[in-house]
Amino acid sequence: MRTVVIQDVSYLLTVDEHDTVLTDVTVVVQDGLITAVGDREGPQPAPHPTAGATPDETVVIGGRGRLLLPGLVNLHTHLPMTLLRGLAEDVDLQAFLTRVWAAEGAVMDPGTVELGATLGALESLLGGCTTQLDMYFHHEAAHRGAVAAGSRHVIGPVFMDGPGPDGLAWDERLTLLRAWRTALLEIGGPEVPLAAMPHATYTCSPEHLAEVVATLRETCAQPTPGAAPVRPVLTTHVSENAAENADVLARHGATPTAVLDGAGWLTGDIPFVAGHGVHLSPDDLSLLAAADATVAHCAGSNQKLASGALPWEQVRDAGVRLGIGTDGCSSSNDLDMWQAMRQAALLARLTSGRPDVASAHDVLRAATIEGARALGLDHLIGSVEPGKRADLVLLDLGKPHLTPVHDVAALLVFAAGRADVTDVLVDGEVVVRDGVSTRLDTADLLARARDRGATAARAAAEAS
Template identity: 40%
Template structure:
């Protein structure tokens, strides 16, 4: 395996898109990484120091790493198991029963490792994950070399790592106590939804998150069915419900937010809470479309997420950017509804803002952490280049990513993962998948 770390790395000869807020593209500048930090961006060094590793980025674009602000990474082991169903049937008839039988520490480590490799190859340098046995997810993310916010799942029904839901508090304290130390990962909490977590569960989870200085995530207003169920229980919408519980603030992350009234959009803006838009999962499950234009106009930070690889079914943020832009134009009948620059910000600096990481990632500035990607522009679908930002949103694919650097460490070089042995991982994944297939009486095509 090739070395993937140098005390100083200099990227030369490429276009540089350093600041997603301005989307200014600078030609032929140099980007200098010392240790895990960016020391110079857009500089004009005459000659690199002898000890530096120099990466030639001719015909390439250097940009901040992408942020996947919501996924369930371990569910890559359930990818393709159930498709073309509404969310309630997909969960209750297919996913929850399979999880009850198969989800454990090994499942989570293998599935998260597989997803982390997929995300790294597609230019994602940071992801937010919510599932079970999340200490193992943290191990997997750190081993592959990605930055991650690792959120332990909470339910008021039996779950794989908490069969007795009355003991979920104990499970959360165990999670925090066992969380592995790494500069790449930080813990968080994830209440699945208002229909699977009661008011007291939300209140206690928010207090625990605050006590530990972490974020609390939840699926909010994903489907009309959810909105109707919460209205029948509490006489209000899911967003109004969490607002009235007193937990909606900038450390609460609302995932989906598909069905919102204008009043709810105002509530979100006033609260400072972030939103994660998952366009392809919402389309695949026919859940609806997040009103991104209205939220952004009100000043709400909106990030982009893939959702899980079992409901998407891939983890390509470039696809999500394109889908987010096209979806907004379609549902508003306005081609100007969500432009390429706004979408790029959602996948970079606004994703970092929603995760509370914008002080250290999301743009390329001296003093920030060295999380960046190199896009190969020498592809037929990216030629010619009149507007690099347009290409990133409307033309590019995850497979166009050539190099990925996270925390100053090269994770992907020339389109290949170099931090772990992918062949060995794939073999372990296929062996585990064979157990799932045997239990369900189906077959897998590859052994």
């Protein structure tokens, strides 16, 4: 049995139903499952060195002077685009896509995608983000890379009417979706749903969108010998900027959300995550609320590309769930969920003129349990409670900017950052220890990323 004991934690933000904050507690994890959350007099096996621990050894992590919380959930990102960071600056979404797609077609083969996903997953994990809803071409390669770093990585085939940077025809994409369940089991990694992710309503026709959801249902309904039933999830870009809305309205006479509804996406039986959702009409919000859908709010990317400001309080008041995303590194330039939370809170207050909108508790829940719920994983992750899988993050409170502690949620949203993260567990495995990956040769990874990034830069320059 693999046991991890996080001992004498100074503060534990559980993100349970009551947002309970506990002090001076010990958390016990056995075979990936949280089995005990109690006071410091609870189970305390003798300390054992963490380096080289085997599955039947006990790892003890000291929690004194530290804060423990659930792993963060990035509800919209493109991990392999770490290799394209900084290649499309000072442009809007449409110009950004023109430049980036050219570079992707030139350099982002499966090997490069795997490398970029590993780098992106490492950046995420070092910053306390344990789960990512990723969207990228060559999804199998991306999944291998992220899982190698230790992430709980949700991805699936990307769909576009045209060939796209990966050069695939539509029928080939459907074949990948039908085979994804088996491939997902073969690659392994922490439990995740089976995802399908058309790029957008301006790159996929309504007929094709309907075909995707029908194929996803069929694939999930087929029994796999020796495997548990799989949960599905759908995601796509929705109303990211005003030009997108105008384009889709001109093509189809409807908003992106209405197009998805007509294609059978908003029936409520499959979790749906709308990436961005900046420009949603009241009717759009009503459709999303009725489907119990979630909008992945990417405040940093939306501001950087001048896409607009999502009206947090209007979305919430309409009954639509909100999660937090970073978007990809080539648009937001980083995968920092702490910054994404802070930007979401501040932008909501600025645009509403109300300091009580997007409270620290609300934003933290959006980045943890609400993100997990959006993926159909809230029974497994998103809070620190016995019976859940151990996706956990420890922060060092011994910093000037984190001293003293008055309001734990406010401290995390408005003061903490990824440099404060010391240890990270995913599915009970310590994947970051004292700020260092336990799985990867980081120096080698960075060297390979620099080399491939140079090739991407040359391709982008030629495309522009």
